[in-house]
Amino acid sequence: MVKALEWQEQHPIFAISPTDWTNGAYYTGVVRAHQATKNQIFLAALKTMGYNNQWETLKRYHHADDIAIVYPYLYIDGTRKDLVNLEPSTTFIDKHLFEPNPWRQGPKDSLTHILWWWCDALFMAPPVLASYSKYKNDSSFLDEMHKYYMETYNLLYDQEEHLFARDLRFVWKGDKNDKKAENGRKIFWSRGNGWVLGGLALVLDDMPKDYKHRAFYENLFKEMAFKLKSIQSEDGLWRTSLLDPDSYTHGETSGSGFFTFALAWGVNNKLLSKQEFMPTIQKAWEALEDCQQENGMVGWVQNIGDAPTGAGAKSWQNYGTGAFLLAGSEVMKLE
Structure with a gap:
């Protein structure tokens, strides 16, 4: 991880x-x-x-991508008070959640007619909002997160496959x-589903155990976890097209890293059975290690x-390195 x-x-x-x-x-x-190593x-x-x-x-206040950097800011603030200027983060969150923006009036057949219209957004924004809610000790931010999360879930989650379409382009309508x-x-x-499952682990980490909607997030996490366990390739990595593994001959590390992180987090937090998931996690981590070159890349x-x-x-x-570090941070806690 250091390398x-x-x-x-x-x-x-x-x-x-x-x-x-x-x-x-x-x-x-x-x-x-x-957090895991104290290094x-x-x-x-x-x-x-x-x-x-x-x-x-960044200044696209309606775009979840530009809020992701706030997660490390909030963590750094927790390591030493008065070090971080959180005013830009607070401004972004307030505008993102509460300020009217054009996406609200978008046509219903467009890709962008909801706030978080692509599944990647469920990693970019919800973990920040869960962390910010904890920081402020104010569950109203979790409530707003849940409202927008449900929009994305209802739009993109496939109830049969227990996976998320990346966006409306990939949602089947039953036609040619x-x-x-x-x-x-x-x-x-x-990676799209890696964003979602990794984001779920981060959200659940900061969500109070008694939060009124917590059961929804735990159930979604477990549904996706069991699906991904069932489609892991023999070499330990997941292919970029999850249900068509033969389309690419080698696994991919960013999606696989996020999956490994989330599954290990699920075991460490007793949402997933250690007996059932340890072989999946061990095989995935060993495969990720094999994809790291001697120089650390x-x-x-x-x-x-x-x-x-x-x-x-x-x-x-860089996000591939981030996924690798996320995976390592949970795998090292396994006993």
């Missing part, structure tokens, strides 16, 4: 800005690595990132124009996208 961090810090990369979703996902992994190298990387960003977010994988089955993107990461494509031994992204 992965050191390599990534020496090779900074982001899609738009140092405060974008790719860095948000990466530094969420760094948060969990520090100061992880905390130093977090503080340096925050100072360099001046604790800012439905998008199909090469084997004729529905298309479910590995985590390869076989699918590049930025919105649908299944291939990856290579030398393809990497």
